């Protein structure tokens with residue numbers, strides 16, 4: 001496997017505030033709106049943030065930006081390519097009092113069919129990595145896919161990230177969710193993470209201050225939808241790995257993890273991975289299966305035959321179909337086991353129970 005290598009860099013600076021906020025940043029702004037034709041004849045309005053190359057788009061479909069492939073549009077959408085554009089976007093939203101929703105790869109999100117108000121900020125273009133041979137640490141920007149990082153580490157013969165190869169999210173999303181698999185998780189290897197506030201200040205969180213638990217961190221809840229003043233956006237994270245192993249062996253172990261997941265989990269259709277947290281000492285999938293719900297379908301959404309803790313979009317599902325299945329599972333498992341399953345998936349926007 002060939003992976004693009006990051007150019008060697010010892011100069012990589014952290015994503016940080018580009019100049020302090022000045023009174024002039026509060027001055028009235030001239031917004032340049034233009035429209036572009038989309039293939040289906042729909043137009044999308046673009047607003048250029050003054051003084052930048054940064055375009056805010058209106059009405060962008062979030063179905064194309066989430067692994068479920070369901071959900072309505074973002075009222076406003078920004079996917080900055082540079083730290084400067086990220087900061088300009090946050091300032092722009094702050095000046096307008098817009099709510100902000102943070103999006104990584106959208107692999108743990110169920111977005112309402114009604115879409116999301118305010119500005120959705122997606123980190124997927126904020127990518128960069130630096131492997132530090134001196135101390136075995138790898139620094140990655142928030143939008144770097146965690147699986148790509150795992151393959152890069154394996155190619156170098158660095159161990160510690162083999163478990164992450166099947167997780168289709170970003171570095172930022174992995175930290176917020178404390179993503180994990182194969183009895184390992186983000187908390188095991190995180191050194192620290194940089195969290196940006198709208199005023200441009202960076203707070204450095206460690207595993208202790210992130211208060212990691214099973215698929216949780218202190219950044220959940222405050223992270224995904226907030227006013228610009230309270231938003232906390234992970235810009236980068238540093239992980240401690242162990243260099244010096246045989247690259248062939250680490251590649252083989254990483255591949256084995258990937259194969260094991262493909263054999264046991266339904267990767268062939270859109271999903272968010274596991275929908276519910278496992279309630280100790282049970283497995284959510286087992287409880288769902290024992291409740292006789294495997295294969296149950298609402299609209300285009302189905303409880304997977306191969307792994308009952310997955311809900312699949314079998315084609316044409318709406319977010320509401322998935323939501324109704326989530327509610328059905330919760331009520332059936334509660335009826336049978338007196339346990340309320342807690343969703344791991346983040347549900348964003350308005351949902352209505354049937």
Ligand SMILES: Cc1cc2nc3c(=O)[nH]c(=O)nc-3n(C[C@H](O)[C@H](O)[C@H](O)COP(=O)(O)OP(=O)(O)OC[C@H]3O[C@@H](n4cnc5c(N)ncnc54)[C@H](O)[C@@H]3O)c2cc1C
Nearest residue numbers: 104105106107108169170172173174179180224234272273
């Ligand atoms: C097929 C499949 C398999 C999966 N397998 C696993 C698995 O084995 N283990 C596992 O743990 N998960 C798994 N997942 C779930 C998902 O991939 C993880 O939770 C992943 O860490 C989410 O990352 P993301 O970038 O997609 O975040 P998103 O889904 O985009 O966002 C998740 C949360 O993080 C917040 N967020 C994202 N980026 C930032 C940022 N930069 N700063 C602050 N907040 C941010 C969002 O607001 C949201 O609250 C799977 C998903 C799929 C589709």
